[in-house]
Amino acid sequence: MGVEVGGLLGLIWLIIIIWAILKVAKSGAGTLSKVLWILILLLFPVVGLIIWFFLGPKG
Template sequence: MGIEVGGLLGLIWLIIVIWAVVKVAKSSAGPVAKLLWILILLFFPLVGLIVWLLLGPKG
């Protein structure tokens, strides 16, 4: 049972991170800012997502 729940939570987490990367890529921020946000999201998924939600580009 633990493997199925862990796998499902991992899949949900992956979808959330991919959604955040797509939102960053579509934002009106400059190319350097976009690249930095995407790298932060990819290398530090948990912390990066929290920081992006709090400080990331709005709109």
């Protein structure tokens, strides 16, 4: 049962990260800001998502 739960949580986390990346890509921020936010989200998924939630581009 541990593998199924871990796999499901991993899938949910992947969906959240993809959603955040799409929100960054569609935002009105500059190209450099978008690239930096996407790199942060990809390289530091947990911390990057928390930082993006509070400080990321809005809109």
